[in-house]
Amino acid sequence: MIDVTSLTAASDVVIGLVVVVPVALVAGGVAIATRVRRRGPSSAEPDTTAVAERKPPVGAPASTAPVSTAPPSTAPVSAPAPAAPPVTKTAPEVIEPIAAEPEPASYRGRLGKARGLLSGYVGAIRARGKIDGTTWDDLEEALIRADVGVGATDALLDDLRARVKSGEIGGPDALVDALKADLVAMLTTDSSGLADIASSRPPPVDGEPERTVDVWLFVGVNGVGKTTTVGKLATRLTASGTRVLLAAGDTFRAAAGEQLSLWAERSGADIVRGSEGGDPSSVVFDAVQRAASKGYPLVLADTAGRLHNKINLIEELKKIRRVSDRAPGHVAEVLLVIDATTGQNGLAQAKVFLDAVDVSGVVLTKLDGTAKGGIVVAIQRELGLPVKLVGLGEGAQDLVDFDPQAFVDALF
Ligand SMILES: Nc1nc2c(ncn2[C@@H]2O[C@H](COP(=O)(O)OP(=O)(O)OP(=O)(O)O)[C@@H](O)[C@H]2O)c(=O)[nH]1
Ligand SMILES: [Mg+2]
Numbered sequence: 001m002i003d004v005t006s007l008t009a010a011s012d013v014v015i016g017l018v019v020v021v022p023v024a025l026v027a028g029g030v031a032i033a034t035r036v037r038r039r040g041p042s043s044a045e046p047d048t049t050a051v052a053e054r055k056p057p058v059g060a061p062a063s064t065a066p067v068s069t070a071p072p073s074t075a076p077v078s079a080p081a082p083a084a085p086p087v088t089k090t091a092p093e094v095i096e097p098i099a100a101e102p103e104p105a106s107y108r109g110r111l112g113k114a115r116g117l118l119s120g121y122v123g124a125i126r127a128r129g130k131i132d133g134t135t136w137d138d139l140e141e142a143l144i145r146a147d148v149g150v151g152a153t154d155a156l157l158d159d160l161r162a163r164v165k166s167g168e169i170g171g172p173d174a175l176v177d178a179l180k181a182d183l184v185a186m187l188t189t190d191s192s193g194l195a196d197i198a199s200s201r202p203p204p205v206d207g208e209p210e211r212t213v214d215v216w217l218f219v220g221v222n223g224v225g226k227t228t229t230v231g232k233l234a235t236r237l238t239a240s241g242t243r244v245l246l247a248a249g250d251t252f253r254a255a256a257g258e259q260l261s262l263w264a265e266r267s268g269a270d271i272v273r274g275s276e277g278g279d280p281s282s283v284v285f286d287a288v289q290r291a292a293s294k295g296y297p298l299v300l301a302d303t304a305g306r307l308h309n310k311i312n313l314i315e316e317l318k319k320i321r322r323v324s325d326r327a328p329g330h331v332a333e334v335l336l337v338i339d340a341t342t343g344q345n346g347l348a349q350a351k352v353f354l355d356a357v358d359v360s361g362v363v364l365t366k367l368d369g370t371a372k373g374g375i376v377v378a379i380q381r382e383l384g385l386p387v388k389l390v391g392l393g394e395g396a397q398d399l400v401d402f403d404p405q406a407f408v409d410a411l412f
Pocket of ligand 2 (some may be wrong): 302303
């Protein structure tokens with residue numbers, strides 16, 4: 001903290017003002033960045049779950065996703081029984097961001113640790129001026145230490161060796177360029193983007209309500225960043241005009257619902273919560289019903305990373321998936337969240353989710369905090385899953401689409 005009273009000389013006072021005034025202005029700007037307006041509760045919605053309805057940011061365009069205007073459907077006969085005793089309904093609150101958000105995180109800016117590891121090896125390879133045995137040793141060590149994995153490292157080195165032997169690659173600079181191009185090719189998949197909202201909804205079935213709500217489920221072991229990712233994504237989608245509803249499907253810990261509520265407030269998204277220890281499938285079911293009745297095209301469902309045991313957790317997730325996929329809901333994405341700092345261990349832990357819930361892609365979090373950026377390669381190769389989103393920090397803007405070229409450029 002700057003102590004202004006200690007600045008005695010005139011020049012010190014000038015310096016002090018130069019430093020303090022911008023800091024105060026920035027702080028003031030942050031303080032007025034959001035405005036909270038309260039509205040009275042509506043008597044027209046007899047929900048039993050705690051609900052806080054929020055508007056998208058002022059000026060946001062209306063969602064373009066086709067949304068049913070049909071009246072809210074009644075729960076189908078097979079709907080799960082409401083799990084928990086009714087929770088009081090809170091007064092709806094409107095949070096309207098009125099200032100521009102900070103810039104999204106950049107790969108180059110956030111992958112300093114991973115680049116720090118690789119740059120030492122790459123610098124040494126280039127400095128040697130020729131390709132020899134040490135070059136291959138350095139390359140192998142760099143890739144293994146970056147967590148690319150043994151299988152992918154072998155595949156990359158085999159390809160590069162063959163091209164050096166054939167004369168296609170002449171020197172160390174060309175070798176590094178070829179490695180970068182190979183990595184980009186390995187990481188580029190047809191299905192790296194998130195599902196377009198509403199584009200893949202199945203056609204209506206006679207006697208069933210129309211499917212008007214996509215559900216994206218977030219699964220993964222505890223602490224990997226599921227709740228944070230849901231919050232960041234809600235921020236992004238809401239800001240771009242998509243009306244989203246958050247489902248607090250982690251009822252195992254009371255704090256999990258609180259955490260998601262905070263994100264809902266910050267992002268301006270609506271949220272449905274249950275009570276602690278309640279049935280998470282019921283929460284997601286209620287969220288889908290509410291989304292259908294309110295015209296939200298998308299539910300982002302958080303889930304627990306820990307239950308009493310692993311079988312319990314997996315069975316619970318299967319049930320959430322089944323319930324979410326009933327009309328008017330449609331599970332469009334099941335995103336497995338993996339913490340990059342846990343490297344190959346995280347990969348092994350993640351495998352248990354694959355068969356159980358039919359995962360469609362990976363969110364790789366905490367890439368900013370690790371030198372193990374190569375885990376992206378191992379995930380796509382060993383799990384056969386596209387990395388769709390990447391977490392580059394804890395802030396609301398720190399979730400970006402996975403971009404193989406930008407990622408590899410930032411690594412080198
Ligand atoms: N540096 C960094 N931290 C992150 C990132 N994503 C999440 N975190 C932090 O990781 C911690 C755990 O995140 P949560 O979102 O609570 O993880 P979770 O998977 O929901 O955990 P459980 O609810 O216990 O299963 C929090 O402190 C987050 O701020 C990221 O991309 N970078
Ligand atoms: Mg959580």
